[in-house]
Amino acid sequence: MKHLLSAVVALLLLSPLASAQDEVVHKLDYDVSGLNQGLVPDRLTCDLHFHMTKEGNITWEKVLELLPKLREIFEPTGIQFRVASARLIEIPEAWHTHTPKRGDPPSDDRSSFYALPGQMKALAPATERVFKAVIGKEGPGAELSVHFISLRSVQTGWWERDSEGKWGYETAGTSACSFPPYLFGKSMPARVRGAITISSKWISSRTLAHELGHKLINVSHEGVGRAPKGEQRGPDDLMIYGSGTRIPSGAEGRFQLQRVQRSPFLYRTLAGKRQFNPPYREGGHYWDPVYRISAAEALWAETPPKDTTRRKRSGLKDALSGQKSDQTGPR
Secondary structure, eight states: HHHHHHHHHHHHOTTTSSSGGGGOOOEEEEOTSOOOTTTTSEEEEEEHHHHEEEESSSHHHHHHHHHHHHHHHHHHHHHHHHHEEEEEEEEEEEGGEOOOOOOOOOOOOOSSTTOOOTTTSOOHHHHHHHHHHOOOSSSTGGGGSSEEEOOOOHHHHHEETTSSEEEEEEEEEOEEEEEEHHGGGGGGGGGGGGGGEEEETTHHHEEEEEEHHHHOOOOOOTTEEEESSSOOOOOOBTTSSOOBBBBOOOTTTHHHHHHHHHHHOOEETTTEEEEEEOOOOTOOTTTTGEEETTTEEEEEESSSOOHHHHHHTTTSSSSSTTTOOOOOOOO
16 A cells, blocks of 8 residues: 555646646755856856755765866867856655656658657656756746756667668766757757756766767767767767867868857857847757858758658758748757
């Protein structure tokens, strides 16, 4: 009977009928006043919010240790980080465990790794609900901020071909997990688009930077001479598993530097007012027009699908033609 009651309570906590935000208990705010000294007003800036949980594996003291190196990694890009807020909260036990929502396998004839119709149609409903409740309404610009959320167990999933060329669905636990905009496009609510989970007490500055790269560069695991894959390792680049911190530039670097500098999460403070980069126009897919420079030049290293059906499923509208869209603003 006790186990049945626990199961019922867990289901109620994850039910959309319950008021999720009421389940978040605010314990205290951490003092961040001394963490933003030396920020340059007209420099590209990204706001970070930290939602530490009482039951999580990571402490605020650990995060403070990681911030200097994190900032150092992004220094060559011209991007600075502003710690906008940090707080300790308590959330229901059931909220600490998350598994991915498995979509349909990619079609066999997809033209690019980033053309993933059906692979990630939406966040798992329980995960989306938890993100919305934790992030809440953090004030002006919250939808354009990055939110680190401390959770104990988060799995990610992806489709991978086996040795016979058949698609198989792989899952793995994570020490941290980002959700690149290209994965979900318009199905990802703007309010939770900036969510990154952190789960391991052994997390490093490089891990935080890697997850921020997924969010800000809007790519998977790729690097110089390395096409995107669900998993790959190497010594140099930030966006593959390893120890590297390079964010490469130009066609050789798959335009990662240029893409990160155009991220809609970034702003400059000019004459006392924040001026954000232009928002995604088609939901943030890999070929979103925000990465187009001119009719003849764009910041992507993969050829967009040309088939009309495939383009529609991938979220594309006018990325190839350069026309304006009516859309407004894995770890």
